[in-house]
Amino acid sequence: MAASSTSPSAADVELRDVVKRFGDVPAVDHVDLVVPSGEFLALLGPSGCGKTTTLRIIAGFEQPTSGEVLVAGQSMRGVPPHKREVNTVFQHYALFPHMRVLDNVAYGLKQRGVAKAERQRQAAEALAMVRMDGFERRRPAEMSGGQQQRVALARALVMRPRVLLLDEPLGALDLKLRREMQVELKGIQDDVGITFVIVTHDQEEAMALADRIAVMHRGRIEQLASPTAVYDAPASAFVATFVGDLNVLRGTVLEGGAHPLVDVGAGLHLRPGRVVEPAAAGQQATVGLRPEHVTARAGHTPEGVEAAVATVMVVGHELQLVARLPGGGQLTARQPRDVDPLLESVAPGERVRLSWAPAAPMLLGPAGPGVSSSSGVPAAAGASTSE
Ligand SMILES: Nc1ncnc2c1ncn2[C@@H]1O[C@H](COP(=O)(O)OP(=O)(O)OP(=O)(O)O)[C@@H](O)[C@H]1O
């Protein structure tokens, strides 16, 4: 690829081999990242993986130990935060408590020397954008968390940055409000067209919002791809287990190669359709299978393998069933309730049959000592792993 970092079509943000050490801990470990103009990018990963540090390096609050940061094709070496064409929205809104909403939003423009009438006009416009017009005279303490976060967003947007950095901007909100604000955030980004880089440890949030997701683990980007690619074609066992729920079965590899065969016990042989990380014949390995790829049926269907029900949960229109395989592992199936309404009344210990498309399993690679033979699916849907 030709170097395009100084051409007019330059990426809005570029990190070149960025390393950040705190003592001897590498918080950011050789990260390369190119964020094109107008993209909505999510940095996703467990606690401590280096997301905030990466964002702070882009914003200029933190200096990289080595490597280079470019914004709009310009090196940011020696450029202080307020001289960069980026603005940051933090998890805790950090509004000035004594100032009314309009003055909070207009504050940055005042610092820039914009005349009063003009900055008030622009602040009112930004408030309308986040649907907070009518709140101009309120103080932060007189608003809900979601409203305060919208004002914080308006305060960043009014500066018309090239790039907006958002660090867990919805982290302080309850789940319902969070989902609503996600829709709004996506809409605002579509409207204003500026580049958004959002940090989140919530994989559903990243999937819902982002054009591309950078999945971080231990200071490195393990995969940078579209949400569907990250989900359907994970680049590593870590990505496969972190993004989306995953059943994990342990077994013995009978045949290695591109079309491996794995014995997961009691005569059940799987031929994974995808090799995330390879394993050789004779090795202990883990196989992943998404809950929504497993179909459970009650009764005497000949299809699939027999399993003993552990738990059945109805979550809205979905049914989530956990069942033990004869070989010792367990699988969670997640499916619409109408696939088999009889399942809603099965009791623990009863037999069901589980089936999946033959190619749905993914070979995750050699089993580590920490990998259990049981299901890797958290009890509650949407929960995510952490380090
Ligand atoms: N100022 C600091 N001094 C020393 N270590 C730090 C500092 N800031 C971050 N770290 C360490 O760097 C690593 C990455 O931290 P960072 O805040 O970037 O993680 P994160 O991915 O944002 O996590 P979280 O989801 O918990 O916010 C962690 O091990 C953290 O303890």
Ligand SMILES: [Mg+2]
């Ligand atoms: Mg953080």
